[in-house]
Amino acid sequence: MKKQIAVILGDGIGPEVTQQSIKVLDAVAKQYNHEFTYVYGLMGADAIDKTGNPLPDETLNTCLTSDAILFGAIGHPKYDNDPTAKVRPEQGLLKLRKSLQLFANIRPVNTYSSLQHLSPLKAKNLEGVDFIIYRELTGGIYFGKKETSPDGRSATDDCTYSTFEIERIAHLAFQHAQKRRKKLTLVDKANVLETSRLWRKVVQSIAGDYADVTVDYMFVDNAAMQIIVNPKQFDVVLTENMFGDIISDEASVISGSLGLLPSASVGSDVALFEPIHGSYPQAAGKDIANPIGSILSAAMLLDHFGMKVEADLVRSGVEWTLQHGFVSKDIDAINCYSTSVIGDLIRDFV
Amino acid sequence: MKKQIAVILGDGIGPEVTQQSIKVLDAVAKQYNHEFTYVYGLMGADAIDKTGNPLPDETLNTCLTSDAILFGAIGHPKYDNDPTAKVRPEQGLLKLRKSLQLFANIRPVNTYSSLQHLSPLKAKNLEGVDFIIYRELTGGIYFGKKETSPDGRSATDDCTYSTFEIERIAHLAFQHAQKRRKKLTLVDKANVLETSRLWRKVVQSIAGDYADVTVDYMFVDNAAMQIIVNPKQFDVVLTENMFGDIISDEASVISGSLGLLPSASVGSDVALFEPIHGSYPQAAGKDIANPIGSILSAAMLLDHFGMKVEADLVRSGVEWTLQHGFVSKDIDAINCYSTSVIGDLIRDFV
Ligand SMILES: CC(C)[C@H](C(=O)O)[C@@H](O)C(=O)O
Ligand SMILES: CC(C)[C@H](C(=O)O)[C@@H](O)C(=O)O
Secondary structure (H helix, E strand, O other): OEEEEEEEEEOOOHHHHHHHHHHHHHHHHHHHOOEEEEEEEOOOHHHHHHHOOOOOHHHHHHHHOOOEEEEEEOOOHHHHOOOOOOOOHHHHHHHHHHHOOOOEEEEEEEOOHHHHHHOOEOHHHHOOOEEEEEEEOOOHHHOOOEEEOOOOOEEEEEEEEEHHHHHHHHHHHHHHHHHOOOEEEEEEOOOOOHHHHHHHHHHHHHHHHHOOOEEEEEEHHHHHHHHHHOHHHOOEEEEOHHHHHHHHHHHHHHHOOHHHOEEEEEOOOOEEEEEOOOOOHHHOOOOOOOOHHHHHHHHHHHHHOOOHHHHHHHHHHHHHHHHOOOOOOOOOOOOOOOHHHHHHHHHHHO | OEEEEEEEEEOOOHHHHHHHHHHHHHHHHHHHOOEEEEEEEOOOHHHHHHHOOOOOHHHHHHHHOOOEEEEEEOOOHHHHOOOOOOOOHHHHHHHHHHHOOOOEEEEEEEOOHHHHHHOOEOHHHHOOOEEEEEEEOOOHHHOOOEEEOOOOOEEEEEEEEEHHHHHHHHHHHHHHHHHOOOEEEEEEOOOOOHHHHHHHHHHHHHHHHHOOOEEEEEEHHHHHHHHHHOHHHOOEEEEOHHHHHHHHHHHHHHHOOHHHOEEEEEOOOOEEEEEOOOOOHHHOOOOOOOOHHHHHHHHHHHHHOOOHHHHHHHHHHHHHHHHOOOOOOOOOOOOOOOHHHHHHHHHHHO
16 A cells, blocks of 8 residues: 655654654555555754744645655743743644644554552552553643633633534444444533533434443543543543543553553544653753654554554554563663664564 | 531432431531521532523522531433534533632642552552642633534634632642742743743742742653653642643542542632542442442531631541551452441441
């Protein structure tokens, strides 16, 4: 198969981890007779530095005409600590999500037995943890009207959801639940928020189409506890944008390292794949970052192309490195391997 | 001292846990020659059942004319699962918070060595955990305009904050930090939300008044991880209403049981004290609920009256029961004592 992949290296450790994924994708292409071409685009702080714009039109066009997007990371402290900055790296990613209608962010949460010692949770809480979060990604408070009063003494963010926005992601989540353990948990704050009540109403009304799926409803404050206390109760978790941002990062610590976790953002034709970790500027350029989150994102990209065997091979390569102790500094500060060596090993495994 | 305490038993296990606190307060009064009178008021599902109104005027007046409020719990599943209900128990609590200007919810998070085995976190992550969350309680998305479009296909919640609302709680949090380890962490989402940028700006601008306090800023998604991975880094955490709801419940699991944790809501003249747990309807009326969260809330109420010695005595009583295994079912399902027996023991200790 021929595929064009838009690559956005992004900020901080984004470039060095994404380069490992490209090595691995190239090995897959060679092995299975695919032809992957890469078209590079700028986004984030990197794009602001070079063009003044966090998402140049060129990048957007590249993405629109590609078969999938592989993305590194975004963000830089110089913007974080300046509440008055008008242009920010994150605007690039938000605009990309919105423009491509990437309305569902999918994050698997599972554990690796060889890394149990790294998890902050006790082993008994980890056993059997295997769930997947569907986070709505193009609505809610992220994209509502934002205003600061003329005197600068008051600010507002609107959170809006429509039935349509809830239905389309809910259907995806229900369908996924049908292929798994047939349980869906909606996380909301329906005892306080009007938007959450709409989520609950819509999910209740389409639940009938998926009679084999058990649905339960959980307030977000309770969910924030349950994810730690009893994570194995979850199968598919569905939630809105802001709550999803918080609970999916919380859930990521279960595995023992944030650096391991991939994500896919899907919606219309082109899907985007990125590790869930951030730009981690302190580590940038040092060849110490964990490339596994990005490489497993590349595996999700292969799944998305229908290349199931290839994707599983990449995942086996990842497991192999973890089991044999070829791990980065975040996993083992003493016996550790560099970003690029781990990338080489997984490439060679393929 | 003479004090009038408004008592709102509320829903679910609210009544039975609050009754233990009253026993303990009575013992304190006797021992230290205080005179506590209790005036009872309805709120929540209980108030809806009896009066149709989640916060009858009478209750509000009772609260306004009392020296403090002791509150049990709120909420009932029959409202949670009906997204179209017009009257809801939680409206009572929200209205009470707003009417009394209880703008700061204060939740201490610490650990009990005798209960370490109950925490989902590994012992090494628990050591030295001692922080306090200042959650803004009368602003943000909880109290913004809520709307559903006439066709019912779209809903909106507004999140608004003013400089004034942020300043008043930030000053309290900074002052508290000065009396502790002198570190304040603002949790926000300033890379996305306009309101968060206002929080960051205001906190940056008053930080100069508290030069001895180190301030750091953390995105809420990162905070949701850090609370689990490295909770001992926190001293005073300051955050807005919705984020505070989520991260304070998340933080509560650290101690091993939600049932142990108290909270104070302060603002103007009258302060409110309540356990952080919910109404837990499945346990209501069974005399199995953990009364410690409520009893430690009563201790915070005594602190608020300036009765430091009395408050510490109550806390010693609580420690004594925990150390001697006089614990409720949530702590030890086999060797457990009833709600009222634990209340009696702490009363007798006083
Ligand atoms: C970088 C930021 C805007 C983004 C978000 O909040 O969505 C990130 O935290 C994520 O979860 O992908
Ligand atoms: C009952 C509910 C409205 C309330 C809140 O969300 O504030 C509760 O969860 C709390 O934290 O006190």
